[in-house]
Amino acid sequence: MRKLVLVAAALALAAAAFVGTADAKVWEKGTPxxxxxxxxxxxxxxxxxxxxxxxxxxxxxxxxxxxxxxxxxxxxxxxxxxxxxxxxxxxxxxxxxxxxxxxxxxxxxxxxxxxxxxxxxxGPAAFVVNPEKSGINTVDDLIKALQAGKASVGVSSLGAGIHAFVEAFAKAAGVTTPINYVTHGGDGKTCVAVMAGDVEVGSISFSAGVDYVKSGQLKALFLNRRDPLQLTDKVTIPPITSLGPQYSSIPDLAxxxxxxxxxxxxxxxxxxxxxxxxxxxxxxxxxxxxxxxxxxxxxxxxxxxxxxxxxxxxxxxxxxxxxxxxxxxxxxxxxxxxxxxxxxxxxxxxxxxx
Amino acid sequence: MEYFQYIGGMFSSMLRDPYIVALIFGGSVMGLLVGVIPGLTATMALALLINISYGMPLERAVAFLLAVYVGATSGGLCAAIMINIPGTPAAAATAIDGFQLAKQGKGGLAIGTGFIASFIGTLFSIFIMLTLTPVLYKLAMKFGHWETFLLALFGIMICGSLSTDKDPIKGWIVGFLGFALSMVGMEEIYAFPRFTFGSLQLKGGIPLIATLIGVFGISEVLGVLQESIPYKIEGKIGRIIPPLSVFKPLLPATIRSGIIGVIIGIVPGAGEDVGAWLSYDLGKRRSKEGHKFGTGSLEGVLCPEVANNAVIGGAMIPLLTLAIPGSPPAAMFLAAMNLHGVRPGPMLNIENPEFLPMVGAALICASCAMLFWGLLLAKPMVSVLKIKREILLPLVVPLTVIGAYGGGVRIFDVYLMLFAGVVGYLLRQMDYPLAPLVLGLILGPLADVSFRQALMQSRGSFIPLMQRPIGWILMLAIAWLVWSGVKRAVEYYGKQREAIKVG
The missing domain is CATH 3.40.190.150 (Bordetella uptake gene, domain 1)
Known part of the structure; x- marks a missing residue:
């Protein structure tokens, strides 16, 4: 009888241990x-x-x-x-x-x-343009257009990383004219606005524009990263730091x-x-x-x-x-x-x- | 031709996979139930089910999610017709004639017509999507901020003038009240808090779903409870499927509504509700029996239901080509596809050439499943109409609470729903229509932000905005709406005065 009790107790302990293992959940009381x-x-x-x-x-x-x-x-x-x-x-x-x-x-x-x-x-930020509609084909064109107040910059929203990137770029490039921003509520929409010619430049999270750049509908002037990005055999996008020493201090705000x-x-x-x-x-x-x-x-x-x-x-x-x-x-x-x-x-x- | 053979091949491959068939039928009925319950929307259903679909192969996930999407968009008509509470905002226009038909004992016929119209609308938009996507996506690029603002304004105006037969000015007042309410919260450009009085909950804005349920649902419950003898719907349920002879004269209206739905779907931001209202308006104006709209016209059910479902295929066009969703549920579908490694956009046809035909085939299967369930469940749904309304509607209240809470997971939304219900009740008592309030709330932020973005783009000047041809078309349409509305109001008040004199 005693043996039986001991065996039962051992089994109960083993079962409890097993149950304990099976129930070892991170969130025991419910669903996070x-x-x-x-x-x-x-x-x-x-x-x-x-x-x-x-x-x-x-x-x-x-x-x-x-x-x-x-x-x-x-x-x-x-x-x-x-x-x-x-x-x-x-x-x-x-x-x-x-x-x-x-x-x-x-x-x-x-x-x-x-x-x-x-x-x-x-995700790194990028500057994209539609050269056909805006006439901007190089970084120099971009700086001239911004300085002359002839280019509006499309961004998803104000105050976020892509906006900060524009301000940092303009400061490093010596652009003194205030930037005219147009918000679009999303990076994809900014890309479409640049393609349609509604704005001359787009500052976007590059992930949203990568396909437009691949398909040749947009041109990426540079990325906010430290190394070039080879997108296709023909398209390599330079990092902002390669544009000149004045850009090396731009913070990495990806x-x-x-x-x-x-x-x-x-x-x-x-x-x-x-x-x-x-x-x-x-x-x-x-x-x-x-x-x-x-x-x-x-x-x-x-x-x-x-x-x-x-x-x-x-x-x-x-x-x-x-x-x-x-x-x-x-x-x-x-x-x-x-x-x-x-x-x-x-x-x-x-x-x-x- | 080869392209359509490819779609046919995709279609039959889906039907050969029993798992996909089960997912389509399961997803469809799930979507229908979501659509039926006021406050639960296609967007919400897709958000909940994305994680489930993540573990599925792409073809199954696409079929499942699109079945839910089509089902939920269509299901909203049931509650609109049965209890005058639109299951989704897109079904608000359907409620006008649908509920009248239900009161006349033709609820089954209205629901049957609604589902068939939804089926036709979806199929029509799939056909357009598969054939004209390369041409039509450019339309989305023509809609800049200025055009979007004008379209949103047009949507509020049109809903205001339609939802009351008597005095459109009352409709506009309510529409712009909704617009004003949508200004509460942190505005979208500078994140500046407006009318929030320091409350964090108000900083999040007035929640659409809770307001929708409040103004339609709670106010309906209060209205019925107030009546000493609430109306009853008696007699046999009658036929569900209308005879073919009913549909033949409605063919032009069907095609017109389909085209409207597709175009509105292509325009980012406008969505199913605008499509439904615009189609209802044109139906009323162009139909030989336009005077019957609002009194229980089957055409009045058909027009919005064809259009709101046709938005589905339309919304897929910018989504697949530009990765810009034309409506909120399409945005959810885009997120799901991103999770599955499919990147809609300009490279889609190169990297995933089979994807567009797959979406087309899945949408065809989803619409068939939706029609099957819709017609099968129509009779049991209509029997709900026979329950005494003073019993039925209080039972709806817990559902409204779930719907309101589910939208933002905030108890604040439930309180707001109750408040909106009282406001809705008071407006009803004063003979103000309620639908424009909700549309004003939906389109208000779009109109506000687009207007200011258009001015940012033109550097504060209106002159560049006046050089956009689509903008001119929309401005003329708005001017015409104002003119015809004011004329109608003057006539109405003239007759009122005469009646008082005679009296």
Missing amino acids: TVYVGFGAGGGTDTAVRPLVVLMQKRLGETINVVNMPGASGAVAAEDVMGKPHDGYSLFATGSGCFGGYDVNDTSPNGLPWKWWGFHHIQ ETWPVMIPRDAPKEIVDAVQEAFIWACQQKEMKDFAEQMGYEVITRYGEDADRVLDYQFCAYAWVLQDAGLAQKVNPKDHNIPRAEDWNWDSRKALYGYK
Whole structure:
């Protein structure tokens, strides 16, 4: 009898252990949700979904994706930060949005140092033209047209990376005439406006224009990266740094679309997310997705992610300020340095990224 | 010819795969149910199902997602006809005659006609998409910011003048009230908060879906609860499929509505709702029986339903050639294709020559499945009409709450829906039409942003904008709408005065 009890107890223990193993879920109490700060089908949504799908595959658990658009992602950022920081609510947006959260006071709780960020891909910015319609065929033509105030620049929206890129380029090129911007609400639409001759130049996330450049409908004058890009046998796009030494100081503001989790979320969930993120970035599906969209897989997380996002946050905040788009706060009043004065060690000490 | 043989081959290959057939029929019924429930839209359904489709091979994913898209776009007509609450914004024009037909005991016939019209509209647009894509995509490039602004303005004006038989000025007032409401939130160019009073929720703007459900759904419930004897629909359900003799005289209206739908689909941003209203307007003006529109005309159901489904094929044209979606669900489909490694755009025909025929074949299968389910489920759906409305409509309330919450996952949206319901109820009491409010809310941001972008482009001057021919056509159309509307209002008030004198 005693033996029987011992065997039963051992079996029960084994069963409990087995059940425990089977149930070792990252999110035991329910299903986590990634709140995307922009609408379904938009650039951020499209960039984030493949990462979430692959992370689901790795973790074997469903991760919901919910679109909560509004105020450049600030509504979703505030919503996630307002929920319990239990690791069940995550946030996704474009890296170019954070500067606006501060200087426009739209999301005081959603600033970079309050999150762990996982950046899987990045896309360089490019200047594209339609030489037939605009008469602009070279960088010199472009500078002359901008200086003469004869070229309007199409951008997706103001205050984001592509806008910052134009301002940085104009400053380095010595263009003193204020730039006339026309927004189009999307990089694809900017490309079409350049093709149609509605604007002379487009500053775009290159992924949106790569096919137009391949097919010869648009010409890319240069990219915001450090190496040339050989697109086809006939088309090689120069990096902006090859245009002259004055352009080497232009900051690398390539946009990313991170998935973020509050910094004080349970460590075991953050670790599991990080592990799944690294795995997802190594998968062929991610590489294929990045390649066909003109992105680059970067697998940026931890301090590396903090450092780059903080730099972008500062640079964008000042672009907004310089363009007269900072509505509530002067970046100087929040101790935000300009890109050229930015220093990671002092930023880390100030905000205690840990 | 070879091209059509290729599409035929693709079509039969889809039908030979039982998995694809199951996905099409499953996706179609899922889409129909989404369309039937007020507040759940094709965009939402596609957003939820993209992750599921990611694991499927491309052909299956395309078939599945397009079946959901076609089903959801068509399903909106059911609630519009049965309970006068459009299941989707695109079905608002259908409600005008559809609900009148339901009250006359012809709900089955209206639903049957609606589904057949949706089927024809989809097929028509697929044919245009497959044959004229290389020519028509250039039309999308002709629509700059100025033309988009004028089209949006035209949409609000036309809806305002159509949704009331008596006084179009009332329709315009409500339309521009919707326009004004759409100004709440962070505007899209400078991210400047307008009319937000420091509230973060208002910074996100007035949510469309919650407002739609509120003004149509909650106000209808309040209206029915107020009536001492709510109207009842009695008698037999009757036939669902109209006889061929009904359709023959409607052929010109069908072709016209199909063309309108395709063109509106090609124009980025306009969407299914504008197509439906424009088609309803032209139907009313051009039909020999235009005077019956608004009183329960089958043609009044057919015109918007052909057009809103024809938008599907139209929206695919800029999507496949320029990677610019013509409507919000098309944007979702574009995102799904990107996930599958297909990059719509100018290189599509070179890199994926089989993709366009695949989309065409999948859309044909999806429309057949939609028609099958629509006609099969029409009778059970119509039986819902027989439930006493004072019982049925309160049952609809939980669905409206789900729909409102599902749109933005915010409890704020539910409160706003209830508020919009009270506003809608008051407007109904004062004999104001409700559809223009929703269309104003949909098209307001488009009109606002496009107008300012057009001025950015012209550096603040109107002169360059006056040199655009499509703009002139639209401006003349708007001027004519204003003129005919004011004339109608003057006549109406003249008759009112005479009646008072006689009285």
